[in-house]
Amino acid sequence: MAHTAMKLVLVGNGMAGIRTLEELLKLAPDLYDITVFGEEPHPNYNRILLSPVLAGEQTVDEIVLNSRAWYAEHGITLHTGKRVVKIDRARRQVEADDGTRADYDRLLIATGSKPFILPVPGADLPGVVGFRDIADVEAMLAAAASYQHAVVIGGGLLGLEAANGLIKQGMAVTVVHLAPWLMERQLDEPAARLMQKNLEAKGMKFLLQKQTAELVAGASGRVAAIKFKDGDSLPADLVVMAAGIRPNTALAESASLYCNRGIAVTDTLQTVTDARIYALGECANHRGIAYGLVAPLFEQARVCANHLAELGYGRYSGSVTSTKLKVTGIDLFSAGDFVGGEGTDAITYADPIAGVYKKLVLKDDKLVGAVLYGDTVDGTWYFQLLREGRALSDLRDHLMFGQDHCGNLGHQGQNRAAAMTDEMEVCGCNGVCKGDIVKAIKNHGLFTLEDVRKHTKASASCGSCTGLVEQILMATVGGDYSATPKDKAMCGCTDHTHLEVRAAIRDQHLTGIPEAMAFLDWRTPNGCPSCRPALNYYLLSSWPGEAVDDPQSRFINERAHANIQKDGTFSVVPRMWGGITTPAELIKIATVAEKYAVPTVKVTGGQRIDLLGIKKADLPAIWRDLDMPSGHAYGKAMRTVKTCVGNEWCRFGTQASMAMGIKLEKALYKMWAPHKVKLAVSGCPRNCAEVAIKDVGIIGVDSGWEIYVAGNGGIKTEVAQFLIKVKTDEDVLEYSGAFLQLYREEAIYLERTVHYVARVGLDYVKQKILDDADYRRELYQRLLFALQVEQDPWLERVQGKDAHEFKPLQSAAVMAVA
Amino acid sequence: MSNWIHVGHLTDIPAQGARVVEHDGRRIALFRTAEDEVYALLDRCPHKGGPLSQGIVCGKRVTCPMHNWSIELADGQAIAPDVGQAHTLAVKVEADAIYIEAA
Ligand code: SRM
Ligand SMILES: Cc1cc2nc3c(=O)[nH]c(=O)nc-3n(C[C@H](O)[C@H](O)[C@H](O)COP(=O)(O)OP(=O)(O)OC[C@H]3O[C@@H](n4cnc5c(N)ncnc54)[C@H](O)[C@@H]3O)c2cc1C
Ligand code: SF4
Ligand code: FES
Numbered sequence: 001m002a003h004t005a006m007k008l009v010l011v012g013n014g015m016a017g018i019r020t021l022e023e024l025l026k027l028a029p030d031l032y033d034i035t036v037f038g039e040e041p042h043p044n045y046n047r048i049l050l051s052p053v054l055a056g057e058q059t060v061d062e063i064v065l066n067s068r069a070w071y072a073e074h075g076i077t078l079h080t081g082k083r084v085v086k087i088d089r090a091r092r093q094v095e096a097d098d099g100t101r102a103d104y105d106r107l108l109i110a111t112g113s114k115p116f117i118l119p120v121p122g123a124d125l126p127g128v129v130g131f132r133d134i135a136d137v138e139a140m141l142a143a144a145a146s147y148q149h150a151v152v153i154g155g156g157l158l159g160l161e162a163a164n165g166l167i168k169q170g171m172a173v174t175v176v177h178l179a180p181w182l183m184e185r186q187l188d189e190p191a192a193r194l195m196q197k198n199l200e201a202k203g204m205k206f207l208l209q210k211q212t213a214e215l216v217a218g219a220s221g222r223v224a225a226i227k228f229k230d231g232d233s234l235p236a237d238l239v240v241m242a243a244g245i246r247p248n249t250a251l252a253e254s255a256s257l258y259c260n261r262g263i264a265v266t267d268t269l270q271t272v273t274d275a276r277i278y279a280l281g282e283c284a285n286h287r288g289i290a291y292g293l294v295a296p297l298f299e300q301a302r303v304c305a306n307h308l309a310e311l312g313y314g315r316y317s318g319s320v321t322s323t324k325l326k327v328t329g330i331d332l333f334s335a336g337d338f339v340g341g342e343g344t345d346a347i348t349y350a351d352p353i354a355g356v357y358k359k360l361v362l363k364d365d366k367l368v369g370a371v372l373y374g375d376t377v378d379g380t381w382y383f384q385l386l387r388e389g390r391a392l393s394d395l396r397d398h399l400m401f402g403q404d405h406c407g408n409l410g411h412q413g414q415n416r417a418a419a420m421t422d423e424m425e426v427c428g429c430n431g432v433c434k435g436d437i438v439k440a441i442k443n444h445g446l447f448t449l450e451d452v453r454k455h456t457k458a459s460a461s462c463g464s465c466t467g468l469v470e471q472i473l474m475a476t477v478g479g480d481y482s483a484t485p486k487d488k489a490m491c492g493c494t495d496h497t498h499l500e501v502r503a504a505i506r507d508q509h510l511t512g513i514p515e516a517m518a519f520l521d522w523r524t525p526n527g528c529p530s531c532r533p534a535l536n537y538y539l540l541s542s543w544p545g546e547a548v549d550d551p552q553s554r555f556i557n558e559r560a561h562a563n564i565q566k567d568g569t570f571s572v573v574p575r576m577w578g579g580i581t582t583p584a585e586l587i588k589i590a591t592v593a594e595k596y597a598v599p600t601v602k603v604t605g606g607q608r609i610d611l612l613g614i615k616k617a618d619l620p621a622i623w624r625d626l627d628m629p630s631g632h633a634y635g636k637a638m639r640t641v642k643t644c645v646g647n648e649w650c651r652f653g654t655q656a657s658m659a660m661g662i663k664l665e666k667a668l669y670k671m672w673a674p675h676k677v678k679l680a681v682s683g684c685p686r687n688c689a690e691v692a693i694k695d696v697g698i699i700g701v702d703s704g705w706e707i708y709v710a711g712n713g714g715i716k717t718e719v720a721q722f723l724i725k726v727k728t729d730e731d732v733l734e735y736s737g738a739f740l741q742l743y744r745e746e747a748i749y750l751e752r753t754v755h756y757v758a759r760v761g762l763d764y765v766k767q768k769i770l771d772d773a774d775y776r777r778e779l780y781q782r783l784l785f786a787l788q789v790e791q792d793p794w795l796e797r798v799q800g801k802d803a804h805e806f807k808p809l810q811s812a813a814v815m816a817v818a
Numbered sequence: 819m820s821n822w823i824h825v826g827h828l829t830d831i832p833a834q835g836a837r838v839v840e841h842d843g844r845r846i847a848l849f850r851t852a853e854d855e856v857y858a859l860l861d862r863c864p865h866k867g868g869p870l871s872q873g874i875v876c877g878k879r880v881t882c883p884m885h886n887w888s889i890e891l892a893d894g895q896a897i898a899p900d901v902g903q904a905h906t907l908a909v910k911v912e913a914d915a916i917y918i919e920a921a
Contacts, residue, residue: 461885528876551835
């Protein structure tokens with residue numbers, strides 16, 4: 001082919017640069033001839049894990065992220081051990097210290113940062129090192145083998161991890177710190193004091209508010225002592241400078257690219273000076289911030305790759321970061337603005353004896369910062385609340401007590417990843433143990449929850465162990481670098497979020513999957529099993545009667561209108577309105593069960609009967625014989641309306657809950673939704689129908705009906721919230737229907753009502769449904785219109801629709817063909 | 819020389835869908851992609867034997883309905899990180915008629 005690729009040169013063979021190339025190769029594998037220059041003699045490795053390497057917990061080989069074979073496989077020219085010393089912007093050429101040159105059409109600068117070396121006499125003596133790269137770690141390990149006394153200057157994240165490693169290597173270590181407490185930029189004083197106590201118990205010594213004056217050489221010319229401004233001094237055979245980092249901008253400055261505490265870049269990660277030149281990672285300054293952690297760099301990498309691939313729609317708008325110290329036995333987490341100030345209020349919890357301290361900072365009903373010490377189980381949860389900016393009024397009372405107190409059945413009693421042994425099971429669905437996860441994270445260099453899911457399947461099924469997996473990820477690599485949920489792409493086929501796709505379908509009047517994919521620049525020709533069902537739902541719910549259902553984009557259950565079982569047979573659950581049946585109906589079910597030798601007949605948790613173990617080919621005949629409507633037990637659809645007996649029989653009943661339940665079920669039973677929807681009606685507040693854990697729950701009281709919404713009794717129990725009290729049955733239908741239509745129109749596919757309401761806030765729902773009566777009626781009308789075009793799917797198939805779905809092909813006789 | 823069995827026509831299978839044909843006691847899944855290519859695999863997922871014919875077809879892959887493994891239609895290979903291979907059968911389409919190779 002005559003196509004000549006453009007030339008891309010990357011300066012800086014580190015974490016941000018190579019991550020960008022990985023993202024770019026996914027988007028546009030053939031767009032560029034790529035050349036990489038790295039000053040270090042190694043291929044790209046996981047810098048974060050230098051701390052465990054120093055502590056002797058991992059080896060240098062184990063932390064390599066991209067082997068030389070990876071570069072070769074992708075046709076990337078790799079120059080290691082070569083420092084780029086010149087950028088000729090006019091010629092579009094870079095030159096390395098050994099004279100190697102490379103031309104570029106696009107240049108990517110990712111030169112990271114340099115340790116800040118205190119400008120004191122003796123700073124250049126042998127035995128004085130930074131803590132930045134493999135060479136530094138090798139120097140420290142060599143010193144630990146032959147010397148005794150180490151001093152670490154700087155009591156921040158890096159300093160403490162260095163000190164911890166050196167203690168593990170058998171040195172006597174003193175940490176010298178200028179501020180009154182450790183990690184003052186990540187911790188408040190009480191948390192820092194607790195941590196200091198724990199570190200002292202590990203043998204670490206501290207000199208706080210101490211200013212270094214000079215490093216003094218011994219007889220051999222190597223550093224031998226450190227002197228302070230106040231005249232004190234300490235023996236020191238090794239001095240680690242961990243007093244901060246400075247963006248490495250020397251090269252960029254020499255090429256007259258504008259720098260100001262980092263190379264100034266725009267939201268597309270292009271330098272403000274020269275649009276052909278991109279910069280990201282620790283060397284870059286975006287909107288005044290040079291980030292020093294991996295998570296933001298990965299977000300930058302995604303956007304940068306998008307523009308290098310000439311797709312042109314990503315924007316980087318900054319990140320909120322969190323911190324986790326990687327010292328075994330020290331549990332610490334901090335995120336956001338934990339100091340607080342005007343307009344904020346703080347909730348604190350302190351148990352000095354148990355060594356636990358927690359502080360949550362709130363502003364305008366939102367979490368803006370958190371510090372956790374001693375018990376960091378809920379760190380990821382708080383961080384998620386913080387990034388999402390979720391409204392907290394409904395959670396505030398128990399916020400401090402963590403996610404479990406908001407109801408979580410799946411993993412109670414074993415929710416501390418740190419306390420788990422390697423053999424303990426984390427993911428009950430896929431049988432994945434903690435050790436498997438840790439190994440996968442280390443061996444494959446994983447950073448995000450998604451990576452871990454892909455490699456181990458942990459938390460990839462029901463998701464109830466997600467929190468645990470996140471904790472393990474945090475403990476192993478010091479953070480969960482998953483993209484911020486608020487702007488997470490729908491799937492690998494697109495960069496658009498679910499909400500963007502929904503909006504485009506509505507605003508552009510898109511009615512077909514191919515049309516939507518074309519309009520939204522889908523990357524794959526026909527999507528994936530995750531986006532196709534979502535698109536199908538968005539189209540059908542936005543344009544009822546117009547958009548045409550695509551059965552091939554539905555999961556088998558919804559395509560065959562029955563639940564697939566583990567042996568490939570199916571189950572059939574007919575409607576039993578409100579859980580009420582008749583002798584005639586029961587005889588019909590019994591007859592069918594006998595006729596088709598149904599192996600299991602079970603009463604479900606949803607007040608109806610399940611026929612299990614049915615051959616697919618028998619389904620239409622069974623449906624015909626049953627002559628009952630589909631129970632939609634297989635669909636993202638209206639499932640059951642559970643009822644109690646109510647005032648028709650019960651001595652406490654105040655309302656006719658059975659009749660109300662039947663009314664609701666008959667009105668709504670053909671409704672498809674983003675996820676399944678379950679209702680219940682109880683005849684009095686004793687609540688025998690378990691209204692509190694339903695998507696819509698109705699409780700009869702003497703004066704009318706109370707409506708509750710967004711409960712859930714599944715993976716994570718969530719109590720439904722009171723919406724309103726109404727008088728008549730018609731009101732119940734209208735308010736419930738309007739709520740469900742709002743959910744149908746606005747929720748993300750596979751978001752249950754509880755998650756939808758948590759995302760938008762109950763106040764928003766009230767505003768739409770209670771405060772605006774016109775809008776409520778419009779919503780209800782739209783629901784009725786959508787329901788009117790739906791048919792009972794079983795009846796349709798009895799009448800012959802999609803017959804091919806249920807019949808195997810007949811094979812003709814064998815014939816010989818040449 | 820091989821023995822080919824006529825099993826149906828292209829139009830018997832929905833695009834991005836599958837049909838099952840039973841032959842010699844084996845369940846064979848026939849897949850049709852969006853581009854009208856046809857592939858034949860034994861209807862057994864290499865993971866735990868799930869019926870691949872019931873999965874969602876995207877590109878030249880099918881996703882097993884049981885636990886979401888993705889299987890390459892052309893060679894039956896599971897997509898990383900999963901490891902395994904479904905059994906594939908030779909198939910040809912002539913003038914819309916589909917033939918599979920007899921065992
Ligand atoms: C049959 C039944 C169990 C039983 O024998 O009682 C059942 C069976 C299944 N449930 Fe359930 N659930 C059944 C009541 C429930 C209930 C109780 C209820 O509805 O009152 C719950 C908790 C309430 C809730 O949903 O809030 C429940 C929470 C789940 C969940 C977790 C949902 C969540 O949001 O956390 C799943 C997984 C999912 O949907 O992703 C699930 C998924 C499933 C699936 C569909 C698993 C699957 O994908 O194959 C099972 C299908 C079996 C089949 O083929 O019939 N089932 N499931 C119940 C059918 C009720 C019915 O008549 O339709
Ligand atoms: C010990 C340690 C522990 C850490 N722990 C954590 C943690 O727990 N969590 C976290 O989020 N972050 C942590 N970090 C920070 C994280 O490693 C960095 O944010 C990240 O590596 C920055 O990526 P980068 O690509 O910008 O820079 P780097 O990864 O430093 O890559 C820059 C590369 O460019 C090379 N280079 C520089 N100039 C030139 C030139 N002129 N020519 C050629 N090559 C050049 C450098 O040699 C270097 O290899 C830690 C860092 C260290 C050192
Ligand atoms: S029926 Fe529900 S609880 Fe029981 S195994 Fe299946 S999904 Fe789990
Ligand atoms: S049987 Fe196919 S994925 Fe498990």
